[in-house]
Amino acid sequence: NAGVTQTPKFQVLKTGQSMTLQCAQDMNHNSMYWYRQDPGMGLRLIYYSASEGTTDKGEVPNGYNVSRLNKREFSLRLESAAPSQTSVYFCASSPTSGGGNEQFFGPGTRLTVL
Amino acid sequence: KQEVTQIPAALSVPEGENLVLNCSFTDSAIYNLQWFRQDPGKGLTSLLLIQSSQREQTSGRLNASLDKSSGRSTLYIAASQPGDSATYLCAVRPVIEFGQNFVFGPGTRLSVLP
Numbered sequence: 001n002a003g004v005t006q007t008p009k010f011q012v013l014k015t016g017q018s019m020t021l022q023c024a025q026d027m028n029h030n031s032m033y034w035y036r037q038d039p040g041m042g043l044r045l046i047y048y049s050a051s052e053g054t055t056d057k058g059e060v061p062n063g064y065n066v067s068r069l070n071k072r073e074f075s076l077r078l079e080s081a082a083p084s085q086t087s088v089y090f091c092a093s094s095p096t097s098g099g100g101n102e103q104f105f106g107p108g109t110r111l112t113v114l
Numbered sequence: 115k116q117e118v119t120q121i122p123a124a125l126s127v128p129e130g131e132n133l134v135l136n137c138s139f140t141d142s143a144i145y146n147l148q149w150f151r152q153d154p155g156k157g158l159t160s161l162l163l164i165q166s167s168q169r170e171q172t173s174g175r176l177n178a179s180l181d182k183s184s185g186r187s188t189l190y191i192a193a194s195q196p197g198d199s200a201t202y203l204c205a206v207r208p209v210i211e212f213g214q215n216f217v218f219g220p221g222t223r224l225s226v227l228p
Contacts, residue, residue: 033215042118043203043218058215090157102148103205103216105158 001026004106006091012112013081021076021109023091031094032074033058033103034066036087043090049074050096081113116141116208118219126225127194135189135222137204142182145207149178149189152201152221161202162189194226 007022025032034046035058045058049068063085065077074093078085089109094101117140127133137147146165150158162171162178164187170179177190187204201223205216 035218040220042220043205043216045215048215092158101146101207102160102163104160105150107157110155 003027004091004093004104006089006106006109008109009107010110012114013078014114015082017081018077018079019081019111020078021089021091021111022073023075023106024073025091025093025104026072027093027095027104028071029093029104030071030096031101032068033092033094034064034074034076035090035092036060037090037108038087046076046089081111083113085111086113087111116144116206116217118204118206118217120202120204120219120222122222123220124223124225126227128227129194129196131194131226132190132192133194133224135191135202135224137187137189137219139185139187139206139217141208142185143209144182145209147178147180147187147204147206148216149176149187150203150205152203154200158203191224194224196226196228198226199224 004025030051033048035043037043044060047066049055052071067075091106092103094103119138121136148163149161152158164171164180175192180187201221203221205218
């Protein structure tokens with residue numbers, strides 16, 4: 001099992017460009033999450049999908065959109081990138097969104113917006 | 115709003131020492147607490163998951179405790195090794211927190227010197 005995979009691993013964008021970060025999991029998990037990690041800020045939740053067909057905003061959703069394409073895949077889109085979106089982006093999954101579940105993380109995408 | 119802090123922010127110890135990392139959270143209404151390890155430039159690896167009804171979990175040289183009433187968790191690492199050098203993150207799952215799922219602390223950066 002590959003677990004949680006993310007593409008690309010690195011990306012450099014110019015301000016105003018758009019891009020989509022891809023995430024897939026092969027653990028048959030229902031719930032998936034997108035976080036960003038910034039120095040001194042810890043990980044912050046951008047969006048999550050409790051189950052296929054549903055998405056909800058997290059702590060810092062502005063400037064992002066998501067799509068739960070199917071049970072395996074959850075993508076994050078930046079429509080018009082800004083330098084403030086320079087960060088490391090992590091995708092995670094858990095069996096359900098229920099309280100006791102463990103989260104599993106992908107390797108991350110390092111994004112720089114110039 | 116749930117907040118998570120970790121002390122110390124950085125720690126340097128000689129090989130072989132036993133050490134304790136601390137995690138504090140402001141709201142005791144949690145489903146669980148999860149400890150992660152993050153190596154530089156890498157994703158998060160789950161170390162231990164403690165459910166709210168549990169007091170501690172053990173895995174090899176690692177032992178994590180949870181005192182929900184006081185809002186604290188500790189990660190004990192026995193007989194530290196240079197390979198333990200990494201950033202350690204704790205995260206809690208609040209019972210009620212609109213728009214959020216897991217809330218992360220900022221991490222403790224551990225260096226184990228040979």
